[in-house]
Amino acid sequence: EAQVTQNPRYLITVTGKKLTVTCSQNMNHEYMSWYRQDPGLGLRQIYYSMNVEVTDKGDVPEGYKVSRKEKRNFPLILESPSPNQTSLYFCASSFERGYEQYFGPGTRLTVT
Amino acid sequence: EDQVTQSPEALRLQEGESSSLNCSYTVSGLRGLFWYRQDPGKGPEFLFTLYSAGEEKEKERLKATLTKKESFLHITAPKPEDSATYLCAVFNSNYQLIWGAGTKLIIKP
Numbered sequence: 382e383a384q385v386t387q388n389p390r391y392l393i394t395v396t397g398k399k400l401t402v403t404c405s406q407n408m409n410h411e412y413m414s415w416y417r418q419d420p421g422l423g424l425r426q427i428y429y430s431m432n433v434e435v436t437d438k439g440d441v442p443e444g445y446k447v448s449r450k451e452k453r454n455f456p457l458i459l460e461s462p463s464p465n466q467t468s469l470y471f472c473a474s475s476f477e478r479g480y481e482q483y484f485g486p487g488t489r490l491t492v493t
Numbered sequence: 494e495d496q497v498t499q500s501p502e503a504l505r506l507q508e509g510e511s512s513s514l515n516c517s518y519t520v521s522g523l524r525g526l527f528w529y530r531q532d533p534g535k536g537p538e539f540l541f542t543l544y545s546a547g548e549e550k551e552k553e554r555l556k557a558t559l560t561k562k563e564s565f566l567h568i569t570a571p572k573p574e575d576s577a578t579y580l581c582a583v584f585n586s587n588y589q590l591i592w593g594a595g596t597k598l599i600i601k602p
Contacts, residue, residue, distance in 0.1 A: 481539040
């Protein structure tokens with residue numbers, strides 16, 4: 382089954398404790414992306430990757446890091462989380478930039 | 494500045510009551526317009542891509558249309574399972590994807 386998986390699905394952590402949210406796709410897609418979704422603000426892109434070892438900032442990259450060492454995986458790293466990073470996070474992939482995206486199930490992060 | 498505006502913010506309909514959702518856009522060149530459906534707490538699910546004015550696409554009770562300034566998502570005889578938030582996104586000539594805030598659709602039985 383074609384899918385995008387994210388882990389964990391729910392995470393409660395404390396300010397400053399480094400965390401990683403994993404994302405994996407099995408569709409051999411070139412393009413992958415991370416979004417955060419907050420009430421009233423809609424979907425905002427954090428980082429994206431056009432291909433392996435090629436990543437770039439989206440609209441709200443501050444406080445986040447990513448890497449793309451393998452085509453299928455695109456982890457999101459919060460090195461020192463803060464309460465304003467409490468949000469619902471989605472990973473997505475597509476054949477190329479500009480094509481329809483397939484989204485993961487989401488990771489609900491709470492930073493206290 | 495490129496922007497995408499969806500209206501209304503929320504829409505309540507009775508089962509079987511047809512209506513339309515609007516996505517208006519001002520962007521620097523349109524490469525494609527996307528419609529997604531999002532259920533609460535889940536990731537958006539792709540519905541349609543439209544590329545040029547006059548284009549139409551259909552899927553079950555949904556039909557998407559596109560003009561030079563806006564897109565409509567028409568829903569015919571909706572059922573309660575059509576309740577969701579519908580998102581519109583525009584891919585512009587600068588290779589940016591601009592998202593609308595969504596329309597929350599509630600279909601009452």
